[in-house]
Amino acid sequence: MSDKSGLPTGKHTLVEEGTEFKGTMSSSCPIVVMGKVEGDVAGPVIHVTPSGVVAGVVKVKSLHSAGELAGEVEAETVQISGRVRDRTVIRARSLEVSLNVQKGGMQVVFGECELAIGDEPNKEAAVAAALAPPAPGATAAAPSDAKQAGGKAGSAAPAAESEEASKRRRGTQPPPS
Amino acid sequence: MAGLSRDEALKRIQKGEKLDRADLKGIDLSQAKLVKAALERADLDGANLEGADLSNAALRRSSLREAYLVGVNLTGANLENADLEGAKLERANLAGTNLTRANLEGANLTGANLSGAMLSYAQLTGAKLGGANLADAVLTHAELDEAYLGGVSAAGARFSNASMAGANLEDAILRGAVLDEAVLHRVIARNADFTGASLVKTNFSGADLTGAKLGDADVRHATFARAQLAGAHLTGAKVAGLVGTGLPLGTIDVTWLDLSPAGDGTQRVENGVIPSVLTVGAVTQTVADQVRRRYFGRGDVLRNATLAFDAGAQVEIDSLFQNCTINVGVETELVIGPSGVLADCEIVGAGFITVHGKFFERHSPGIVGARKLMVSARGAVVSTVAQSDEATGFAFESGCQLRVKIIPPGQPGTQPAAKHEPRTSQERGNR
Numbered sequence: 344m345s346d347k348s349g350l351p352t353g354k355h356t357l358v359e360e361g362t363e364f365k366g367t368m369s370s371s372c373p374i375v376v377m378g379k380v381e382g383d384v385a386g387p388v389i390h391v392t393p394s395g396v397v398a399g400v401v402k403v404k405s406l407h408s409a410g411e412l413a414g415e416v417e418a419e420t421v422q423i424s425g426r427v428r429d430r431t432v433i434r435a436r437s438l439e440v441s442l443n444v445q446k447g448g449m450q451v452v453f454g455e456c457e458l459a460i461g462d463e464p465n466k467e468a469a470v471a472a473a474l475a476p477p478a479p480g481a482t483a484a485a486p487s488d489a490k491q492a493g494g495k496a497g498s499a500a501p502a503a504e505s506e507e508a509s510k511r512r513r514g515t516q517p518p519p520s
Numbered sequence: 521m522a523g524l525s526r527d528e529a530l531k532r533i534q535k536g537e538k539l540d541r542a543d544l545k546g547i548d549l550s551q552a553k554l555v556k557a558a559l560e561r562a563d564l565d566g567a568n569l570e571g572a573d574l575s576n577a578a579l580r581r582s583s584l585r586e587a588y589l590v591g592v593n594l595t596g597a598n599l600e601n602a603d604l605e606g607a608k609l610e611r612a613n614l615a616g617t618n619l620t621r622a623n624l625e626g627a628n629l630t631g632a633n634l635s636g637a638m639l640s641y642a643q644l645t646g647a648k649l650g651g652a653n654l655a656d657a658v659l660t661h662a663e664l665d666e667a668y669l670g671g672v673s674a675a676g677a678r679f680s681n682a683s684m685a686g687a688n689l690e691d692a693i694l695r696g697a698v699l700d701e702a703v704l705h706r707v708i709a710r711n712a713d714f715t716g717a718s719l720v721k722t723n724f725s726g727a728d729l730t731g732a733k734l735g736d737a738d739v740r741h742a743t744f745a746r747a748q749l750a751g752a753h754l755t756g757a758k759v760a761g762l763v764g765t766g767l768p769l770g771t772i773d774v775t776w777l778d779l780s781p782a783g784d785g786t787q788r789v790e791n792g793v794i795p796s797v798l799t800v801g802a803v804t805q806t807v808a809d810q811v812r813r814r815y816f817g818r819g820d821v822l823r824n825a826t827l828a829f830d831a832g833a834q835v836e837i838d839s840l841f842q843n844c845t846i847n848v849g850v851e852t853e854l855v856i857g858p859s860g861v862l863a864d865c866e867i868v869g870a871g872f873i874t875v876h877g878k879f880f881e882r883h884s885p886g887i888v889g890a891r892k893l894m895v896s897a898r899g900a901v902v903s904t905v906a907q908s909d910e911a912t913g914f915a916f917e918s919g920c921q922l923r924v925k926i927i928p929p930g931q932p933g934t935q936p937a938a939k940h941e942p943r944t945s946q947e948r949g950n951r
Contacts, residue, residue, distance in 0.1 A: 420918070440916040451914060453907070453926045461921035464900035466863055469878045473840035473861040474821070 350375055350390050360394045374403075376410065393425060406435075421460075429454035436461060526552075533557045550588075715753075738783055749798065758783035760832070764799045772798070781832025782850060816841075818859040829854070829871075841865050843882060848873075851891065858898060870908055875899035875920075885927065895920040 351373040358364050362378035370386040376395035384397060388405045391397050395410035406418045413428035421435040431454065438460040440451050524532075524539075526548055532539060538558035545563050550570040557577040565585045569592050576596040586606045591613075598618045605625045612632045621641045628648045635655045642662045649667060654674035664684040671691045679699045689709040700720040704727055711731040719734075722742045729744075731751040741761035750770030758778045774794055780787040789797060813834045816822070820839035829835050831849030838857035843864045848854055848871030856862060860877035865886065867873060872892045878900040879886070886903035887893065890912050895901055897919035904925040905912065916922065 437918045438916050438920070438922065439918040440914055452911060453914060455927050456925075458916075458922045458924040458926070460916070460924075461900075461919070463923060464878060464880070464902050464921045466878075466880045466902070469861045469880070469900070470840060470842070470863050473818075473859065 350392070351388070356386070358395070391425070398428070423451055426452045427454055427456050429456065431456040432459070433457070434459040530554075740781075740783055744798070754798070759797055760787075762797065764797065766799060769795055769798055816860075818857075836860075837862065838877070856899070875901055879903060884925070889929065895922065 353372075355373040355375050356368070356370040358374070358376045358378045358380055360377040363381070364379065365381045367383045368374070368380065368385070372386070373388040373390065374384065374386045375390045375392065376397055377392045378394070379396040380399070382399045384399060384401045384403070386403050389397070389401060389403045389407070391406075391408035391410040391412065393409045395408075396413075397408070397410070398413040400414055401412075401416045401418070403417075404419045406416060406421045406423070408421075408423045409425045411426045411428060412423065412433075413431050416431070416433045416435070418435045420437045420439075421433060422439045424440070427433070433456065438458065523543055523545075524547065529539065529542075529544060529547060529549065530552055533554055538560075539562055540558055540560040542559065542562045544559075544567055546566045547564065548568045549572050550568045552569075552572045554569075554572055554574045554577060557574060559577060559579050559582055561581045562579070563583050564587055565583050566587060567584065568588045570588055571591045572589075573593045574597055575593050577594070577598070579594075579597055579599045579602055581601045582599070583603045584607050585603055587604070587608070589607055589609045589612055591611050592609070593613045594617050595613050595615045596617065597614075599622050600618050600620045601622060602619070603623045604627050605623050607624070607627045609627055609629045609632050612629065614629075614632055614634045614637050616636045617634070617638070619637055619639045619642050622639070623643045624647050625643050626646045627644070629652050630648050630650045631652060632649070633653045634649075634657050635653045637654075637657045639657060639659045639662050642659065644659075644662055644664045644667050647664070647667045649669045649672055651671045652669075652673075654672050654677045656676045657674065658678045659682050660678055660680045662679070662682045664679075664682055664687050666686045667684070668688045669684075669692050670688050672689070673693045674697055675693055675695045677694070677697045679697060679702050682699070682702045684707055685703055685705040687704070687707050689704075689707055689712045692709065692712045694712060694714050694717050696716045697714070698718045699714075699722050700718055701722065702719075703723045705723050706726040707724070708728045709732050710728055711733075712729070713733040714737045715733045716736045717734075717738070719737050719739045719742050722739065724747045725743050725745040727744070727747045729752050730748050732749075733753045734757050735753050736756040737754075738758045739762055740758050741763075743763040744765045745763055746767060747765050748767070748770075749765060749772055752772050754772060754774040755776060756778065757774075758780070760779055760781045760783065776788045776790045777794055777797060778785050778787065779789050779797065814829065814836070816835075816837045816839040818838045821842070822839060822844055823842045824844070825841070826845045826847070828847040829849060829852045832851055833849065834853045834855075835848075836855040836857050837860040839860060841860075841862045844862065844866075846854065846862075846865065846867045848867065848869035850870045852869065852871040853874070854867065854871050855874045856877040856879055858876045862877075862879045864880060864882040866882050866888070867879075867886070867890065868888045870889050870891045872894075873887065873890050874894045874896070876896045876899050879902070881887070881903035884904040885906040887901075887905045889906065889908045891908055891910070892913040892915070893901075893905060894915040895917065897917040899917075900921040902923045904927060906927050907929050909929050912926075914926075
């Protein structure tokens, strides 16, 4: 259960704005940080609001931060906006950062930091795949028309024009009745 | 703390007591001196604060729904996240007030002074701001749909990414304002003054810009589909990538337009070309874009090459590049397509880089000075990224693979690589 801003509405551990916590925090329910936490934090989910600061070692399943992060973050999924301070390391299965700051979107200012997200990309395998001949029947990739990213990436190749459609376009085939 | 009387409330505020979370619903504090009052999260719904002095007051997350605040002084006050829905704020002094994320839906701010106010992400749908002073105010990401902004004075104000669909901006002064990527769909902006404003990627579709002043405005990549431009002034506007009206223009006042991608005045167009730029601008630009577009198809292999692409070019790579250096100009779009692999390569320059494929650096930093780096769900990047002077914008889609170190600009080893002559003969697959 969460409210419109994504914060949990059920039982949760709350560090209110104006509160500073130093030390080790471990919780079995979602943690919401509106104030400042320095130290080790462990729990299933942590939400850092725009006024929140978390500095230290964070080990959670899921992290949502619109505030300030510093230190080491280990999580399955990470969704961030706000600020990532210098000397921060983020290790996660998945990371989501949005550039287009539309309604409800996010924007991140990164300090000097390291991101280790997903499996380590394999250069040799990537080169080998690029050198391999295309699979039979596969069409050559076409340039993407999706110019502005920040939106959903991925550029599907346009479907090949059918012979009939091609003939119609050239005026050599009547339109289907 | 329920139902304080006016006298009790004033006494406690004057003693410097905090009235945070106080129940002050419907209270009459008109003309009261409430300087620096601590009223965070207080409930002031329907309160009468006419002419009160609340300068520098702490009203964060307070509720002032339908409150009567005519002529109130809120200079320097903090109303972040406050709820002012339907509040009456005519002629209020809100200079420098923090209204970030405040809810002002349907509020009446006619004639209010909002100069230098912070209204980012504020909700102003249907609000009345006629004749208000918004000079240098910050309204980035604010929602102003259907709001009335007739005759506002908003020189230097920042409306980037604001939503202003259907708003009324008649006779508004927006000289030098920033409205990049704002949505001004169906806006009525007759005789509005946008001189020198930044309107990059602004959506003016269906807008009524009759008689509007757009001279020297930066409207690159803005959309004017079905917009009315009769009587508009456009001399010196930067129009690269503009999407035209698709409608007859009527009489417009324009001597020349700047078609250069960088908006630096190097490609002036005059007379005969102007109508086509403004009506079917996209077609004109598409021709130019195609000339400037480079595509490296799947199956091509490029090794040990140095390539340079000038400002504004669009480059897409679905090939294998090994041990290559790519120098990109300002705002060059470099897309590594889904099949593209750049192994042991480097990308240098203030471009917009999108990675759907894979990028592996040759040496650290492999990406230097990019304005934007976007990695899609299928993309992978193994590189140190030296940010641009203005801080690189990053976007990562869930599913991407990253081994990325982000460093600030100007660190040792982050100097741009020596610029080599482009090997244009190797730019194969040019569309």
